[in-house]
Amino acid sequence: MTQTKVLVAEDYDDARDVMALVLESAGFQVIEARDGVEALDAARTLRPSVIVMDMFMPNMDGLAATRALRDEPSLRRIPVIAQTAQPSVVSGARELFDAVLAKPCSPEILIRTICDVLGR
Amino acid sequence: MELVRDPLLDAVTGLASARDEITVCTIVRKAARALTGADGVTFVLREGNHCYYADEDAIAPLWKGRRFPLETCISGWAMLNKTFTVVPDIYLDERIPQDVYRATFVKSLAMVPVRREDPIGAIGAYWARPHAATPDEVGVLQSLADAAALALHNVQLDADLKEALRQERQARTSAEDASRLKDDFLALLSHELRTPLHVINNWLWQLKQSKDNSVGMLARALDVIERNTALQSRLVDDLLDVSRAAAGKLSIDSKLVDLGAACVAAVEIAQPAAREKNLVLELVRAEHPRVWGDPERLQQVLWNVLSNAIKFSAPDGRVEVSVTRDGSRAVIEVRDHGAGVATEFLPHMFDRFRQGEMGMTRRQGGLGLGLTIVRELMTLHGGTATAESAGPKQGTTIRLEFAVADEPQAHSEVLGQALRGKPPVH
Numbered sequence: 191m192t193q194t195k196v197l198v199a200e201d202y203d204d205a206r207d208v209m210a211l212v213l214e215s216a217g218f219q220v221i222e223a224r225d226g227v228e229a230l231d232a233a234r235t236l237r238p239s240v241i242v243m244d245m246f247m248p249n250m251d252g253l254a255a256t257r258a259l260r261d262e263p264s265l266r267r268i269p270v271i272a273q274t275a276q277p278s279v280v281s282g283a284r285e286l287f288d289a290v291l292a293k294p295c296s297p298e299i300l301i302r303t304i305c306d307v308l309g310r
Numbered sequence: 311m312e313l314v315r316d317p318l319l320d321a322v323t324g325l326a327s328a329r330d331e332i333t334v335c336t337i338v339r340k341a342a343r344a345l346t347g348a349d350g351v352t353f354v355l356r357e358g359n360h361c362y363y364a365d366e367d368a369i370a371p372l373w374k375g376r377r378f379p380l381e382t383c384i385s386g387w388a389m390l391n392k393t394f395t396v397v398p399d400i401y402l403d404e405r406i407p408q409d410v411y412r413a414t415f416v417k418s419l420a421m422v423p424v425r426r427e428d429p430i431g432a433i434g435a436y437w438a439r440p441h442a443a444t445p446d447e448v449g450v451l452q453s454l455a456d457a458a459a460l461a462l463h464n465v466q467l468d469a470d471l472k473e474a475l476r477q478e479r480q481a482r483t484s485a486e487d488a489s490r491l492k493d494d495f496l497a498l499l500s501h502e503l504r505t506p507l508h509v510i511n512n513w514l515w516q517l518k519q520s521k522d523n524s525v526g527m528l529a530r531a532l533d534v535i536e537r538n539t540a541l542q543s544r545l546v547d548d549l550l551d552v553s554r555a556a557a558g559k560l561s562i563d564s565k566l567v568d569l570g571a572a573c574v575a576a577v578e579i580a581q582p583a584a585r586e587k588n589l590v591l592e593l594v595r596a597e598h599p600r601v602w603g604d605p606e607r608l609q610q611v612l613w614n615v616l617s618n619a620i621k622f623s624a625p626d627g628r629v630e631v632s633v634t635r636d637g638s639r640a641v642i643e644v645r646d647h648g649a650g651v652a653t654e655f656l657p658h659m660f661d662r663f664r665q666g667e668m669g670m671t672r673r674q675g676g677l678g679l680g681l682t683i684v685r686e687l688m689t690l691h692g693g694t695a696t697a698e699s700a701g702p703k704q705g706t707t708i709r710l711e712f713a714v715a716d717e718p719q720a721h722s723e724v725l726g727q728a729l730r731g732k733p734p735v736h
Contacts, residue, residue: 202505204534208512215519246501275504276497293508297515 199229226250425459506538562604570598576612599640
């Protein structure tokens, strides 16, 4: 069976690196993006199974990137998990996301949430 | 029965509802002429030591818009003496400045003060022929003046009330602004504290989870954890400094400090951060004025200013530092060629909680307290911190000014040379 692809969109290098490490240890294949623009590109070309999206990012923030995903018929079904240090940002657009996690968030919860949104 | 309209009653009714000075003037001049049958009337207001001829209604121009000293003018006389006067022939009365009247039609007049107990103006009635105003004419003019005094008082009350309302609204708006800034700051603070914590938590979990951590992996983890812990410590230190400053509990421990040497050290410490962005950070001029200061706190000031300049520089840019002596002042300038500051934001550069308004993203990071702390510390040093920028993308210069410590010139010169490590030139 092929590995599940998780796209991690996160502008803070230290956070993105360790999340990639954690998710790889849990058996996922990880694709990394540093802002919303890169996340959209990666979603189109690499078709991840699920996206873990930071909100506060340069160029295009997580909210805008998720809205753009939801507007694209071929991408709109990809589950998006918001993972943010500022959960209030998401409160007005809760319906865009399959789950919302507040940082700091333990890897166990992230992994369980990924499995939940994938229906496993 | 025929209804007889009484012009005085009309005027008094109109004055009672007047809400501005122009309306009062208009009613007074029209009514005064109608009531007295005079050929002209003036409405004069007191402005300090002058009479101001605010309005008039006459067969030919009088003095509208002009000002005369109270003492040289019959309206001034009425105000100063708090009583009316009748002048049947102006050329026979020495109180009349005849030069001013010669150009006019006036041959006689009557003048009454407005607000008799403490006059704020006067109403004049003028005739083109010699005429001794009758007691009835003077009486009706005085009644009109009394009503006008009340109306002007109302206008003033009304203006005071509007001003009080405006001030109250303004105070409320600025309180709301302050509260919004505080909310934005708390959201930013929460974000900035959670982000490094998230990284540390994830690394700890990863290290625990993994069966065999290689030395390389451990070193990588320690490096990241150390960096993120330091980031959090700095946030907490900054918060504590700002809250101490707000409580007036920030203090310094002063010694004589060579500012040139302090800047050499600070630039050295900031070099790695500059290199990370491929910036040239250069001490372009280093004189050695000595000031009274707290060496550690001065390093904190310099680090905050330098790291700010680095933060807001575009990659591959330049940051220039200079230390000079300008008479009795020692001046440090840190100039970057980066983001710059909009003119309207410049006065708020050193305020608390204002970073959010600069359109920051996580890339800049931090709480935006650095310059607030700089200003507080500079104040404790008896110095100043100011910012200059020609506008967005035009770079920013932060200027720190200190008083040079008093000492004999020669001593300072020798010391300066010693610090530069150069022998004196003979």
